[in-house]
Amino acid sequence: MDTPQLIKVTIDGQEVNVPAGTSIMEAARQIGPDVAPPAMCYYKPLKGSGGKCRACLVKVTQGSEKDPRPMPKLVASCITMAQDGMKVENFTSPDVVEARKGVVEFLLLNHPLDCPVCDQAGECHLQDFAFEHGTEATRFEEDRRTYEPENIGDKIQLHMNRCVLCYRCVYTADQITNERVHGVMNRGDHAQISTYISKAIDNDFSGNMIDVCPVGALTDKTYRFKSRVWFSKPVDAHCACEKCSGKVNLWYKGDEVIRVTARKNIWGEVEEFICNTCRFERKNTSDWVIEGPTKVSRASVISANKYRANEIAKPKFALEYAKENFKKIDDSRPYEHNLAEVKESEDYKKLMEKNDAFFSKNKSLK
Numbered sequence: 001m002d003t004p005q006l007i008k009v010t011i012d013g014q015e016v017n018v019p020a021g022t023s024i025m026e027a028a029r030q031i032g033p034d035v036a037p038p039a040m041c042y043y044k045p046l047k048g049s050g051g052k053c054r055a056c057l058v059k060v061t062q063g064s065e066k067d068p069r070p071m072p073k074l075v076a077s078c079i080t081m082a083q084d085g086m087k088v089e090n091f092t093s094p095d096v097v098e099a100r101k102g103v104v105e106f107l108l109l110n111h112p113l114d115c116p117v118c119d120q121a122g123e124c125h126l127q128d129f130a131f132e133h134g135t136e137a138t139r140f141e142e143d144r145r146t147y148e149p150e151n152i153g154d155k156i157q158l159h160m161n162r163c164v165l166c167y168r169c170v171y172t173a174d175q176i177t178n179e180r181v182h183g184v185m186n187r188g189d190h191a192q193i194s195t196y197i198s199k200a201i202d203n204d205f206s207g208n209m210i211d212v213c214p215v216g217a218l219t220d221k222t223y224r225f226k227s228r229v230w231f232s233k234p235v236d237a238h239c240a241c242e243k244c245s246g247k248v249n250l251w252y253k254g255d256e257v258i259r260v261t262a263r264k265n266i267w268g269e270v271e272e273f274i275c276n277t278c279r280f281e282r283k284n285t286s287d288w289v290i291e292g293p294t295k296v297s298r299a300s301v302i303s304a305n306k307y308r309a310n311e312i313a314k315p316k317f318a319l320e321y322a323k324e325n326f327k328k329i330d331d332s333r334p335y336e337h338n339l340a341e342v343k344e345s346e347d348y349k350k351l352m353e354k355n356d357a358f359f360s361k362n363k364s365l366k
């Protein structure tokens with residue numbers, strides 16, 4: 001097999017070599033989370049996803065080695081292919097940072113402030129995106145679009161009010177299940193996810209739409225309102241399933257399994273899609289082989305109150321910095337000062353002069 005041609009891309013000053021045909025987003029992800037642009041619609045496992053939300057805008061300051069001109073506008077990194085010698089600015093570009101504030105504002109135009117009651121709170125990509133890139137206030141004064149919650153089958157509920165029209169659920173139904181009976185109806189401000197004539201989605205992999213939804217628009221009816229996610233404990237588990245890989249996360253509240261989800265990678269993307277039997281019907285510990293606690297990022301609210309030694313260990317550089325920079329307290333100085341000597345010093349006299357001048361002006365304070 002031919003080795004793919006490698007191209008060099010520089011993102012926020014960091015170089016990476018990737019195969020030709022790699023998007024800027026994927027090149028940035030190879031460098032790491034500090035450089036990777038945020039994504040609200042792009043989802044690597046879903047073919048054709050991306051290009052809907054503009055969360056991942058970046059600035060291309062050099063198109064390629066051959067044509068070093070900058071690109072005239074910010075581009076969506078998830079659907080723009082990297083070129084050899086391309087230079088990209090993400091977090092280092094004030095234009096990008098400013099544009100993202102606008103993208104957050106647009107995504108929130110119709111989004112309700114449901115976080116206190118939304119099951120997705122704590123693992124919502126829009127919460128993270130707004131927190132990391134948004135502004136405090138909105139300029140939107142009009143009424144928000146509102147829809148009644150809709151049941152999509154007996155296990156999934158759609159809150160269209162929260163939908164950001166990323167199309168991930170549509171691609172999931174198209175590519176993972178054997179029949180898609182929902183989609184985006186209408187256009188522009190009227191666009192909405194619907195099953196049209198409310199046809200139920202009851203095929204075996206439909207539950208994956210809940211996992212791919214970046215917000216709380218699609219929720220698991222068997223889990224709704226059972227717990228805030230940070231009060232539950234995720235563990236990795238597997239079973240010998242005939243329909244899917246059987247690799248899941250079980251979410252415990254006390255001894256009870258309150259939710260089963262597919263496992264996700266550091267980008268919040270499902271590693272292997274799971275079937276509805278695993279998701280909705282295997283809610284007993286005895287149905288599973290437990291592998292151990294799920295590794296949750298220390299920055300995630302889901303880690304709160306879970307004191308696992310491997311996650312709370314201080315980073316090595318911090319310990320080294322502390323060792324080098326914190327000096328031993330010098331306690332060899334005499335404990336008592338000679339007051340007569342202090343009173344004779346120039347500093348003391350100047351201080352007393354200032355003091356007297358202040359109180360002669362503010363007699364009432366004396």
Ligand code: SF4
Pocket residue numbers: 162163164165166167168169170193212213214215217218
């Ligand atoms: S329901 Fe969720 S996954 Fe589907 S388009 Fe809306 S935000 Fe995206």
Ligand code: FES
Pocket residue numbers: 038039040041042050051052053054055056057076077078079
């Ligand atoms: S993540 Fe690139 S446009 Fe949505």
